[in-house]
Amino acid sequence: MIFIFHWFVSVFFQTAFLHRYASHKMFTTGKLREKIFHFMTWLSQGPSYLVPRAYAVMHRMHHEFSDTDKDPHSPHFFKDVISMMVKTKEIYAGFANDKISVASKYYHDLPVWKTFESFADHFLTRVGWAIIYIAIYLLLIIKLDLSYFWLLLLPIHFLMGPIHGAIVNWCGHKYGYRNFKSTDESRNTEPFGILLMGELFQNNHHKFPASANFAKKWFEFDPTYSILVVLHYVGIIKLIKTKN
Numbered sequence: 001m002i003f004i005f006h007w008f009v010s011v012f013f014q015t016a017f018l019h020r021y022a023s024h025k026m027f028t029t030g031k032l033r034e035k036i037f038h039f040m041t042w043l044s045q046g047p048s049y050l051v052p053r054a055y056a057v058m059h060r061m062h063h064e065f066s067d068t069d070k071d072p073h074s075p076h077f078f079k080d081v082i083s084m085m086v087k088t089k090e091i092y093a094g095f096a097n098d099k100i101s102v103a104s105k106y107y108h109d110l111p112v113w114k115t116f117e118s119f120a121d122h123f124l125t126r127v128g129w130a131i132i133y134i135a136i137y138l139l140l141i142i143k144l145d146l147s148y149f150w151l152l153l154l155p156i157h158f159l160m161g162p163i164h165g166a167i168v169n170w171c172g173h174k175y176g177y178r179n180f181k182s183t184d185e186s187r188n189t190e191p192f193g194i195l196l197m198g199e200l201f202q203n204n205h206h207k208f209p210a211s212a213n214f215a216k217k218w219f220e221f222d223p224t225y226s227i228l229v230v231l232h233y234v235g236i237i238k239l240i241k242t243k244n
């Protein structure tokens, strides 16, 4: 239960805040609410927290160079998913630590919160999270007399953010069907996309990168978009209208 809860909350903040807001600005929100989203993203990703401005710059490059040798994480340039994750981490860290810089067009309108980032991105904060996760698991195992086998799930909790990214980047550019012709290899990896809350509609998303709804056919469903519509109607965010 804890695993499923953590998985979906973490996917939601990754797709809603890091991807749809920080990278693509599919909706707007107030400065304070932006910080609350940022804080919740940290809370949900814990030890695998991804700095939003670094995620966004790298993701904008992914769209511009999708499945070419300049794409930070195209599966077509790596022999396996682990080597792709290692390279992606290297490029991401370069952006997070300001060691790599690219053209200024990638840096517009980023949700920057330097003081919080320096705390959330700190090694000791990540270790603190890992200790909390281990403590929660041990407590539950002892209290409920469960098998220690459940501890094997901990590495997935520790790496939740990058694992979600890797599944989307690998599967969404390799397996599934295409609704739209494109110069890249993007695919809609359905019906598994429900596990990534709409993120695996990569072919639809690359065709319409500004559209907050990743589902484009009657039989497709993007759960994150439904949540964003609710947040829009209660006034927490304002979805940007697009033609598609």
Ligand SMILES: [Zn+2]
Binding pocket: 062, 066, 169, 172, 173, 186, 202, 206
């Ligand atoms: Zn993509």
Ligand SMILES: [Zn+2]
Binding pocket: 019, 023, 024, 059, 063, 205, 209
């Ligand atoms: Zn995108």
